[in-house]
Every structure is written in C-alpha cells, then in structure tokens.
Amino acid sequence: MSKPCPINDHRLPTGGLIDRQRQKSFVFDGRRYCGYEGDTLASALLANGVHLAGRSFKYHRPRGIFSDGPEEPNALVEMRIGARREPNTRATMVELYDGLIANSQNRFPALSFDLQAVNQWLSPGLVAGFYYKTFMWPKKGWMFYEHIIRHAAGLGTATLEPDPDLYEKVHAHCDVLVIGGGPAGIAAALAAGRAGARVMLCDERPDLGGTLRYEEREIDGKPALDWAGGHLAELAGMPDVTVLRRTTAFGTYDGNTVGLVERVSDHLPTPAPFQVRQRMWTVRAKKIVLATGAIERPLVFPNNDKPGVMLASAVRSYIRQYGVKPGERAVLFATNDDAYRTALALNEAGAGVTVVDPRGEHGTAWPERVRDAGIEVLTGHVITSLKGRLRVKEVLAMESDGRGHKGSPRPIAADLVAVSGGWAPTLHLATHAGAKATWDEERGSFVPDMTKCRADMTVVGSANGTNTLSGAIEEGFATGAAAAKAVGKSAPDPISVEVDDPAEAPVRSLWKVEPAQGQPSKSFVDLQNDATAKDIEIANREGYISVEHMKRYTTLGMATDQGKTANVNGLALLAEARGQSIPDVGTTTFRPPYTPVTLGAMVGRHTAKHYKPIRRTPMHDWHTDAGAVFVEAGLWLRPQYYPRPGEDVHAAMRREVKMTRNGVGLCDVSTLGKIDIQGPDAAEFLNRTYSNGFKTLAVGKARYGLMLREDGIVYDDGTTSRLGENHYLMTTTTGHAVEVMGLLEYYAQVLWPELDVQLTSVTDHWAAIAVAGPKSRTVLADAIAGIDFSNQGLPFMGVADGTLDGVPARVFRISFSGDLAYEIQVPADHGHQAWKALMAAGEAHDICPYGMEALNIMRIEKGFVTHAEIDGRTTPGDLGLDKMASRKKSYIGRFLLEREALKDPDRPTLIGLRPVDGKATIRAGSILVRDPVTAGPDDMEGHVTSQCYSPTFGEPIALALLKNGPNRIGETIWATFPLYNVSVQCEITPTVRFDPDGSKVKGETTDA
C-alpha cells in the first residue's frame, strides 16, 4: 500500500482468523477504509465503526449490518463500478480484496440523510396492501404513480454494459454430495470418503468449518477448528473427494440433481486471464447429505430495526472470526441458552454486556456462568423499545413475559443489541424436493419431514434440529457411512468425539413484544421488505388468512433474501392472529434459488457467437472468398447474394436472376434435408408417408412429394428419388430437416413396426448444387462424364450417376427455379472441388453464383411454395396441390383432410398478384380486401404470403391466399397494410408466371 491504512478503531488487538500482515484498502460510499485478508466487506466496515449500511425498501429507514452470512437482509450494496457493477450484493458474503469499491443502495442523496425517509412519517398509509389499495384507483392513475414508485423503490441498479467476464458450466457425478462444510458436513464427508465413495463437499464460504470458526469449543481436548482442519486435510488427500469452497448449492431438482454456483473469482479484483468469474455445476448425486446448518431467528419488538441490532451468533462471529468488536456497550436479548455464549464473547472482547431474557430463572448453569463473568442478567425481562437515529443509543427494558409489562421501563445505554429467538434450520434444499418443514413444539423450531421428499437426501446436524455439537458430528458421520454403504462401499470404522456440551434449557417462543403504553412504534418482521407485525395483523383482519395470501399481501419473505430471517416469525404471528397453532397455519413453499444466482452463471458460455452452433456448407469458404453476404437459415449460414462492386442487395439479386434466366447460374442447396431410405418396404413406407402416390415411381426417377400432418394440414415438401429397387433418397426443406427425420422414425418404429425399412439422415454427407438456366445442360454436359444429357438420356425428373472432376456425382433433373435445371450431389468432402469445377466449366458461358434472394425470386415467378405458404394452416387444396392428395390410398393426414371445413371452396387458396400500376410494391403480410377504405376485420379475404420484384417480368409480383382465388383470376383486389397505411390495387393472376406450359423445364429448347 502506498498510503498508510486508516486505523481500525473497532478491531480487537489480537485474535480472529484474519491475516493482519496483509492489509486491504477499500472504498465504501466514496470513503477510503482499510481491512485485512480474511475480512468480509461487512466485518471490515464494522472494524471501522460503520454499522449503517443501507436504507430500507419502503420506509427508507436506516439499517445496519444484521448478520454475518447469506441471510443478510439489510447490508445490500452495489459492488464494483462500470461494466462489473452488481446490485444487491450481501456485504456479509463479499470477501475483501484490495481496491474493492462498493456503494450503499436505496438512498438519496446520502445514506445518513435520505429525503425519502419522510415515508416513515407518512407510514400510517404505507401499511400492508398499500400499493394495491392506493394506486389502483383511479385506474389511469397507475401509469402516473408507477413512474415515481419505480424510481423510489428498487434496490440498486444493474450495469447497462455487456458483462466482461467469462462463465462456464460443469456437469459432475458423485456417490455422495455433502452440502455444508460445518461439523456435521465434515463428519459426513469424512465417513463417506474413508469408505472409498466418490464424495463432493461444498460450502458457500471461502473456508470450511461453519460455526467451528467462531465457537469457543473443544473437541477431543483440542480447539474445534483444529479438529476440523485435521479432517479437511485428510479429505484433501483423498483422490475421490472434491471439496468446493465459495460454492452455494442453490437448488435441488429431479433425479437427485443439485445446482451449485462456484464463485471462482469474485474474491479478486478481476478474474485472472482466461479464468472464469463463476462456474455453474450440475451435480448428479446418488446420495445427498444436507448439512446446511440453521439461521438464527431474530426477535420482533418495537424499533427492532435500528442499526446496531444484530443476530447474537453474528456478534460472536465478528468477535472471534474477524477480531472485530461490534459495540462498546451491548444488550443481549435472547430466549435461549445458546445465545448466552454471545454475552461471554462480548465480555471477553472488553464490551459491557447486559442480558435480557424473557424466561424466568430456568435451571441451567448458563445464567450463573454469565453472572460469574460479571455480567448482569435480567431474567423475566423484555426490550420494549430502542432509541437512537442512525445507531442504537439506548435500550428500554421492562419486567414482562412479552405481553403484560410491569413497572416502568429501565433505560440501558447501549450501541449494540444482540438478538436471538432460537434457530430455524436451513431446509430450503430439502423442500425444493418435496420435503416439509414441520413444527416441533418441544424444540421451538421447524424440523424436516422427509416422507414426501423426492430426493435421496438425509438432513444432519442443526439443519435436522440436532443442537449439540457432539450430536451433529455423530449424526453426520453415521449418515456419511450409511450413504457410502448404500452405494456399495464398506462402512468405515466408527469415530468417537469428546465434546463438552453443556445442558441447555428449551427455547422460549416469544413471537412479539407489545410496545409499552404510549409508545407508538413499528416492530419489524421482514427487514428487507419492511413488513411489520402490524401488517400481518392487518392482512389477517382483511381476510388474507392463508399463509400464501398473507405473504403476497404483506410482501413478507418476498425480497432478495426470501425472508431467511423473517419467515418463521411471520408464520408464528399469523398463527397468533388466527388463534391457531403454527402447524395449522402451514408454511410457504421454498423454491430455488436459495440465494440469488447471476444470469451469467446460468448462461455460461452460451453468449454472443456461442449462443448457438453455426452450420456451414462444404462450399462455405468459396462463398466467403466470393464476397457473399450470408443469411441465417436456422443454424445454417447460406449465401444471400453475391454483390459485385457498386451493387446493393437489390441490384445483385436482380442481376443474379437475369444471368441465370438468360444463361446459367448455380446455387448451394446443401442445406436441404436428405434422408436415405432403404428396405423391401421402403416404397410402401413412402406411400403411407406422402399424400401422393410413390409406388409407381421407377428406378432412376424423382418425384415431388407432399407430406401432411394427421390433421390434414401440409407439413413439408421435397423431392424423393428412387435410386434402386429398395433404395430411395428423400429431400426435405432446410427448416424441417431435423423434425422430418424424427417423424419418419416415429412412423417406422411406432406406427408401422411391421414395415422393413431403414432410415439414415445424410444431410451432412452430400454437398448439393443447383445448376439452372438455359445453358445448364451445355455446362453439365461439358463438366460431367458418364451421363447422356440429351432430353431422352436424362429427361425431366430423371436421375443419373456420373463423374465430375474425377468425383462421383449424382445428377437429378429437377428445378426449383422453373428453368431447365439440375441438382448435382457429390460427397460432402468434394463439395468445394465440385463447385469450383462447375464454375470453371461455366466460365465461357458467364456462369453466375446466385444466393437465397435470387432463388426466392425465381420460385415466386414459377409459383412454387415454401414455408411462407406451408404455414401450418394450409391444406393441399389451399396451395393448388389438390391433385397431390391421393384418393386411392391410405396415408398420414388423409382421414381428417376429408373434413367438410377443409373442403370449403371459400377457403383462401393460392393465387398470384401483380400491381395494377405495374410499379407498387405489394408487402408480404398485406391483407386482401375489396375496399381498403371501408374494410373492417370481417372483410378480410386473404393475405399476401410472398412478394418480390420480378426482373424477368419487370414488375413486382406476389403470391397470396385468397378466398375462392382460382375462380377470380383477372379480377382486382386491394392489398392493404394498415401498419404503414399503404394499399395497392392488384390484379389476380395465376400462380405460375414463368414457363406456364413447362416447355423450358421439360423441353429440349436449349441453345445446346
């Protein structure tokens, strides 16, 4: 560090698991502070005396650091700046690094002086359901209010810049997944690991140990952390054990799958080069051991939200784990013996302590032990209010059982209030899989009921309500051993641990402290969403008595912390209000994720270019070299057009059409789906699959085929050729290639298993080139050996095998352009070579590559349909292909095609259009009406499916579906496009403009 660090006034002189040799400088709200290696942002702030960390969501009340872990409701900060800025980050989970920059949220203009804090003086109106009640009337008012509310609410802002970091996804399998690296989890992993099972152990913290990192406990006569450290070292030496630190298990899914997020680089200023920021693990475990511990429950009492109020266990953790003294004068308000450890920790740290316990003298050694240390214990007392604005200054305690207060409040000066109402086991990951949390009155806690859990999961330790350290370790070890045994390993030798577990009295359930007379105040249940005890009463009074309704009405448990410190108290208060028990009220359902997961981790590498794979044809490099502009067709990249210098898309595609129509052009059609069909029953199979007959197709011939769905609607089309007695090659559209393959497999395997037929997708195995235009025959006769290209030798729809540049080539005389045309297929590896050979052969004839635009123009000129017309609503008849729906055989779609409505002559049917003025563009999607001025929705008679400017005819043309269209040839109709308010008067024409008699495509009239 260049500049010396400011002094940590609130750091203890010794102790903690921090490295005091390694200082870390950081900036919070523009001010520079200093901490140490091993600190969290929260512990470093507390070491500098900063408790005030944020403003609350609704009332903008000042809020302090409340916990030391993932449950933190208050200390949410905006981490980092620029493209890495991330809102709603829990300061308690942020590891301190040198140069860290964080800002508080939800305050304006400053944290200590916030203008919107005035909300709290208006608060009688801001109770439960406030938004519903106030802003829904008048109806239009919401538009106005929403703007202000959206600005006032919201917790932090995300960056608008692209995420500069890398993320990745990993899949893993293991025998035993142990979630949580506290004493129970370590014991479970140890047992399973010693048995030789494949084990994964994850913990969301940077270091394992859980509560052992701050509890002053001894195991086998040694400090508890040494016990943990020894076993962690043993686990690290086991080859089949994976320990993941900084890794949160966020959800349990079907099939014993658990989602983990590993924060690989979040503890660094930026990830190392090529290192990921976060890694998403999908883990399939045979057995899951849930050792997720418990979250301490706060207490609900007046003004319990002031900065300086903190969970009792967190106070202990800050003292022992981070060497921080969170206050000078503390009051511990607790309903259980466990929290008394906090009083001792504070006392050892040199802070003054008073214990306030609503229980009377209860017979355990704890009060005496604490009194022996010189600490005052007020049994049978509660805190009735706190005073202080930005930090607690004074505690008011009264003799009480929580309701009936006696005497007058006793003021106690304090800057820290440690609270504990007992513990809530962290059962989120069990309930994701159907486990229930059931109330155990004796323990004053929810415990897991695994009877309906779909996951093979066992809960151990304090997550299971086991509240002694020895019990947790024994339970963890036994469960790990049983899990290993269940996957076929022999159980390890049992271990025994010697732990001093002093007896503890039962927790006293104290759900709410009533305010003292004449002290109007708020008692908060959900700190992050500002839901109070009164809000729950109101919700109940207004009829929101279901726990799910109460949650939504009060928004309790619906903030980014999902009510980790609020839910149990909220349920208990609802039960009280309803006069029922907690089990009768039930619980809300936990859903993944346990804590927020970044979108980056979910997306992984699948961004930008890696969003989806790219398919390239074998001739792709040639197209690139030729300057082709590409267009995406599904996953494929296809040449859209090949611009020459000075040409735009329109000029290029019109030239390509003219050069092809007047000479010869070639087009890469490798993307068409190709399915090889073989077997004695192949002909019967095709005959049932296509709506037109295929039994009469001769060897060496191709036929256009139409495929319907079972409901009679056209599904796909293509050409199928008979290559041999029992051998066919089907082509499909590019878009449906994958689906048609699956469908044919369904027919062959499920519908007609009696047919002997084999199907193989060969789309990627053959490069395909369309060669079109009057000179195509001349060029091919020149380039391809072994084929008689005369009209008799290779007639229209004929198929023949030859050799192109030494490569075997299959030639199909088929045409999608309407011209004399062929399709050449060569093995994919020879596609580039074949293309070059054809270009060379055609050079003398000015051969021209053409792209998708020219292809589309030429097929519209010829009246051929694509998926613009085969749109999932059209029958063969609608497309003018009625003759292709056989009446002589059974095939897919035949029965329902016969339905009356599909035979209605008034159905929109394919026709051609041209503008009456010969100039106006007919937009695709235009609606066809008789009068565009008076037409209403009921007057629609059809719509335009495809359009282009036809270079061949020198005018715009279109294909359209029009009611009774074929009988209206020569009439006029309007194509109207209301979005742009344009209407074009059109003449209705036949669909086929180019070569209507087929003389070009079928004939010998070439210049050869």
Next chain:
Amino acid sequence: MIRLDCPHCGPRDQTEFNYGGDGRIERPGDDASLTAWNDFVYTRDNPRGPHVELWQHTAGCRQWIKVARDTLTHEIIAVGTMGDDIEAKIADPDRGGVEA
C-alpha cells in the same frame, strides 16, 4: 432434471430425449369413425400420477421408447422398448428402469 434409462443405451439425461406424447394412444384404422380420429389427434388425458409416454432418444440411439412417468413427482416408474409390455413393467413390484 429427469434421467431416463434408455433400454438401448443406459441411463441418460433428459436433454438427450424428445418428448413424444401419450404412449397409450393407438392410431385408428382407415374405417374408424370421425370421433375416433378426432380423439386420436386432439384429445389427451391429463393425469395427475402415472402416465405412459413416448420419448425419442434423439441425441442417442434415435429409438422411440416407452416411459412410465409420474406427472406429479417426475418419478420414472418404468422404461421399455416399443415392443415391451410397459403395463406389465409398471405392475411388476421388482420393476426396473428407475434410476436413483
């Protein structure tokens, strides 16, 4: 995520499969009634509990298989080839196809 024990390939992740709908539906014959055809194409049960389904192992062996799945719990009760009697497998107390 569901894992299906493909009878041809072994246990595989659901992402390798395509769902193919109700596996108990029979395609009617050519002489069947319009009602039968209508039911075949448009009518499906939506059971809460066991459901016999077709899945295709599209990213594997490409075979269509029968799967008995509980729609409520996503438990895979049984898996079989198209030729297997899946109903018998469901009834078999010692049934296979369930992958832990």
